[in-house]
Amino acid sequence: MEFLETRITDIESQLHQAGLKLTPQRRATVSTLLHNCEKHLSAEELFTLVRKKETDIGLATVYRTLEILFELGIVNKINFEDGMSRYDLRLSDQGHFHHHLLCKVCGKVQEVHEDLLLDVEEEVKNKFGFEVTDHRLIFHGICADCLAKKK
Amino acid sequence: MEFLETRITDIESQLHQAGLKLTPQRRATVSTLLHNCEKHLSAEELFTLVRKKETDIGLATVYRTLEILFELGIVNKINFEDGMSRYDLRLSDQGHFHHHLLCKVCGKVQEVHEDLLLDVEEEVKNKFGFEVTDHRLIFHGICADCLAKKK
DNA sequence: AGGATTCTGAGATTAATTTTAAATAAAGAG
């Protein structure tokens, strides 16, 4: 769990550069997010988790913290069309957003970290003159587990 | 404007197959959507447009109609992370969702109708055993117009 | 006509998110 602290210190300096502080509440929020980075938590879900460690925090603060982290490009805000935004840490070395596989049978969300879109972005640039800086890609379908069960 | 009527008749029979009716309110909603198919209207925006033609319609009906059309696969529901769902007609011959280019300078949304992801889906199938049935792809970046102005 | 079914508008309701206002904590200057 060494690198988690490193990551938090990292985020702290990003906040400082923007004239913001890493308060205990924000630290708890970021830490909880780091410990659950593959879960795509909603603000409320994150809130209940954070509360277990840092009881002195309100839901609005979690929302505000997430908004700040989003503005700074530290977290991603994803919408799986289930009625609320979900949050996801952007890996520091990744320029691009990772992709998601959303199983319509069991609801599981799987991550794809390979950037599969470089060719496609090249094509978009050539055909439309559009300069891509980021992307959102969600595949809907049936995951390996559910396919296996089906048979 | 010939083909629009054809399309509406088309949709009417799809509704009938599902035991539903194309009421005047639904007709007005569909028609307005057809006339603004490239605009990615929200439910409220669509409602105010529909109201100009068919004054006897409520917001709930527009929401209900959009939900039905979505269930039948006639419209797409897209989330551009601006706080509400936007709706989009699915072209009858397209199995897959089309893609969008979202300019972060002027906010314009451009459509890409080529399916650029066939190879990528193949890779997802091979690597993860995930069977893709549909996808959502949004490119964020700067459109050709805004790039030109910048210089 | 009469009865079942589907639809509708208006307003009430829900749930996610944002804002407000007053209190608190931290940072900087002298």
Place this chain on the structure above:
DNA sequence: CTCTTTATTTAAAATTAATCTCAGAATCCT
């Protein structure tokens, strides 16, 4: 170490998109 400023917090209120309720209207079937 005070005074001052600025950033942050909480809890409650407000906002907003979306859904639900329900009594009345339209449509369909016989």
